[in-house]
Amino acid sequence: MRTVFLPFLWRKNVSDILQSLNPVQKEAASCTEGPLLILAGAGSGKTRVLTHRIAYLIEEKGVNPWNIMAITFTNKAAQEMRDRVDRLVEFGAESIWVATFHSSCVRILRRYIDRLGYDNHFTIYDTDDQKSVIRKAVKELDLDPKQYREGPLLGVISAAKNEMLEPEDFETQAGGDFRMCQEAKIYKAYQKTLIDNNAVDFDDLLLLTVRLLRENRDILESYQERLRYIMVDEYQDTNSVQFELIRLLSGKYHNLCVVGDDDQSIYKFRGADITNILSFEETFPGAKVVKLEQNYRSTNNILEAANSVIANNAHRKEKHLWSENGEGKEVSFIHYETAYGEAEDVIDKIQTSVHMGKYQYQDCAILYRTNAQSRAFEEKCIKKSVPYRLVGGVNFYQRQEIKDILAYLKTIDSGRDDLSVTRIVNVPKRGIGQVTLNKLAVYASEHGMRLFQAMEQAEQIPGMGKAADKIKGFVNQIMVFRALAKELDAAELIESILEQTGYLEELEKLEEDKAQAKQENLDEFQNKAADYYANHDEAALTDFLEEVALVADIDNMDSEADSLTLMTLHSAKGLEFPVVYMTGMEEGLFPSYMSMNSGDPGDIEEERRLCYVGITRAMQQLTLTAAKQRMVHGNIQYSAISRFVKELPQEKLDWKEETFGGLFKKGPSMTANSLSGSLFGGSSSMSSGSSFSASQGSQTAKKTNYDNVFDLKYAKAFSSPKPDSLDYKEGDRVSHIKFGKGTVLAVEDMKKDYQVTVEFDTAGVKKLFAGFAKLKKI
Known part of the structure; x- marks a missing residue:
């Protein structure tokens, strides 16, 4: 029976609810019945529309908040939505189902997973736990761990689960493929271990929920x-399982509203399927489409750059971003000689703008395609005393000391997780050896029990000897903590664990800096626990552990600290900064070699969408940069300017070229193509302080004299000694550690080293220095 809900008793003025929205936003917010696709361009106020739509459902349509579900992709987004709705409606916001996909599935599975043969008190395994299970499976199957590594195998299993393939389905799909058959065996063994431990991984949360709903x-x-009434944010990032979950839940009333932007679909590597949003109208007949194209974040010059780039994608829904924020500054592109010069000048420019009072450090972000690119910027920040934060580095919850205490908490909470028990049984050291643990594992297996249950019966196990007393001491300590857990919150329990186990004493034996860093991390973990309990009435240890398991990197960004942000383009999604530098805009780096050589045009389109995401992070000032040469895997790599730079509106692009004499402005008559026509893209014919005029535009860019490179301030990068001789020559076949096999086209003696031109079978033509490249004749 539906709960009686009487909104007229406290209804706000409905016109006030939608008054602040523009006409198109109002249309989206007031369309409540049937399937609806809101195509929300970057910075178009989609969260505002979603929250006002929820308020409209409650206040105007009289919908019981209990009947509304809003799905997001991050805990931060879910909390923001919940807070906004709470400010818009008088009552009922707390009854709305606002959560991430994974949190929603945990909520359903906690009630009904026993229908699938699990205990409702299941454990959620994180990446480290999963890797341990993979190693165990590979060992049991007597496979070579060098050939079957944890990371790639987890990727295979995750992809299978995202396509809703159970181990048996995957085995069938493998057919006669030897590698896939072995992976199927590993998947089967992996899943068995999870089931035996009453554990699930993140993909299981979704897959098991779909299975539960299908079978019951x-x-x-x-x-x-x-x-x-179901609403889904960031719909372009959904995978097959998430799509099926939403399809099932909305199957009766069909009041499904999805919000997304196909131009920002950048998580294919995580299983995201862009066809979910592209084919929405076909999947849900009668669907209405509303486009949000007015941008409230950026200036029109920045938006024109974004529109110009993304228009080159064939598979997209047409939309054109515009703004009332004015034209703004021209978008800039700077082409540096080296990656070192790129890093130094970018940091200098940011530091200068801060010292002049134009911006704060927290207003600025440096974006890059790969994590490896951060190192040069980090070094320059340290050298110049620029405060910075690295988003996407080592995850807080993956640090050893945090993993240790989490394992204690998991063991205290249930004791059904063998991996957690194994991790802490000798942390700190208790003198319990591997032989003892093996006996316990065998006993547990023979008697159909968990490892901790076997430990409780250690005195009954033949051959345990004195080790039984050590095991008993560990078990008793856990039992004491379990009793304390009923009285203490998680922060207090953590403090008790640290003191009573001797963990803090062990930290004091480390070097001072390491001990201090670990102690600070543990302090922060206690702060996290205290904060969680302060904001969640009647919270239990299980709830806190679920919160920790679901936390994402981006949720931990401290928005208050005045620090320059360094992050990958993927990590930047959903954020905005007044000043943005997009670095490493080079072919082979962005777009990546992998996308260029995959043979799938969709991979380049995904890279282009990533570029679009980066551009639309900028509010006032956008600068793109590239380096003519950078060190990659021990050799100097020369790259052409990224195709995405060429796709920008050239007439509105402030283009500068760096030579070792300084920066020089590119005139309007020189196109991107004319500058990047040579391999190196540089021009040494410009005099200091000059800029190109129309009459100078016909000048052709001259090849850099690399004989002189070694006398410059970056010469320290060329420290590998020149070989006495080469065992290959023009026409020979060679192999390279990264680029693979290729044919030598030319060898040139450059005084300090040999410059070798190689046409690689898959990576194209590269000019390498022999001392760095370590080419091998084949």
């Missing part, structure tokens, strides 16, 4: 009846 009509109908 009563549960499906119960949730369909409750969740009559």
Whole structure:
């Protein structure tokens, strides 16, 4: 029976709810019945539309908040949505189902997973836990761990689960493919270990929920009846399982509203399927489409750059961003001689703008395609005392000391997770050896019990000897903590664990700097726990562990600190900064070699969407940079300017070229193509302080004299000694550690080293220095 809901008792003025929206936003917010696709361009106020739509449903349509579901991709987004709705409606916001996909699935599985043969008190395994299970499976199957590594195998299993393939389905799909057959065996063993430990991984949260709803009509109908109005944010990032979950839940009332931007679909590597949004109208007949194209973030010059680039994608829904923020500054592109020069000048420019009072460090962001690119910028920040924060580095919850305490908490919470028990049984050291642990594991397996249960019976196990007393001491300590957990919150429990186990004493034995860093991390973990309990009434240890398991890197960004932000383009999605530098705009770097050589045009389109995401992070000032040469895997790599730079509106692009004499402005008559026509893209014919005029535009760029490179301030980069001789010559076949096999086209003696031109089978033509490249004749 539906709960009686009487909104007229406290209804706000409905016109006030939608008054602040523009006409198109109002249309989207007031369209409540049937399937709706809101195509929300970058910075178009999609969260505002979603929250006002929820308020409109409650205040105007009289919908019970209990019947509304809003799905997001991050905990931060979910909390922001919940807070905004709470400010818009008088009552009922707390009853709305606002959560991430994974949190929603945990909520459903905690109630009904026993229908699938699990205990409702299941454990969620993180990446480290999963890797341990993979190693165990590879060992049990007597496979070579060098050939079957944890990372790639987890990727294979995750991809299979995202396509809703159970181990048996994957085995069938493998057919006669030897590698896939072995991977199928590993997947099967991996899944068995998870089930035996009453554990699930993140992909299982989704897959098992879909399976639960498919196999249990009563549960499906119960949730369909409750969740009559469903909204999904960032719909372009959904995978096959998430799509199926939403399809099932919305199957009765069909009031499904999805918000997304196909131009910002950048998570194909995580299983995201762009066809979910591109084919929405075909999947949900009668769907209405509303386009949000007015941007509230950026200036029109920045938006024109974004529109110009993304227009080159064939598979997209047409839209054109515009703004009332004015034209703004021209977008800049700077072509540096080296990656070192790029890093130094970018940091200098940011530091100067801060010292002049134009911006704060927190207003600025440096974006790059790969994590490896951050090193040069980090070094320059340290050298110049520029405060910075690295987003996407080592995850806080993956640090050893945090993993240790989490394992204690998991063991205290249930004791069903063998990996957690194994991790802490000798942390700190208790003198319990591997032989003892092996005996316990065998006993547990023979008697169908968990490892901790076997430990409780250690005195009954033949051959345990004195080790039984050590095991008993560990078990008793866990039992004491379990009793304390009923009285203490997680922060207090962590403090007790640190003191009573002797963990803090062990830290004091480390070098001072390391001990201090670990202590600070543990302090921060306690702060996290205290904050969670302060904001969640009647929270239990299980709830806190679920919160930790679901936390994402980006949720931990401190928006208050005045620091320059360094981050990958993927990490930047959803954020905005007044000043943005997009660095490393070079062919082979962005777009990546992998996308260029995959043979799938969709991969280049994904890279282009990533470029679009980067451009649209900028609010006032956007600068793109590239280097003519950078060190990659021990050799100097020369690259052409990225095709994405060429796709910018050239007439509105402030283009500068660096020679070792300084920066020089490119005139309007010189196109991007004319500058990048040579391999090196540089011009040494410009005099200091000059700029190109129309009459100078016909000048052709001259090849850099590399004989002189070694006398310059970057010469330290060329420290590998010149070989006495080469065992290959023009026409010979050679191999390179990164680029693979290729044919030598030319060898030139450059005094300090040999410059070798090689046409690689898959990576194209490269000019390499022999001392760095370490080419091998084949």
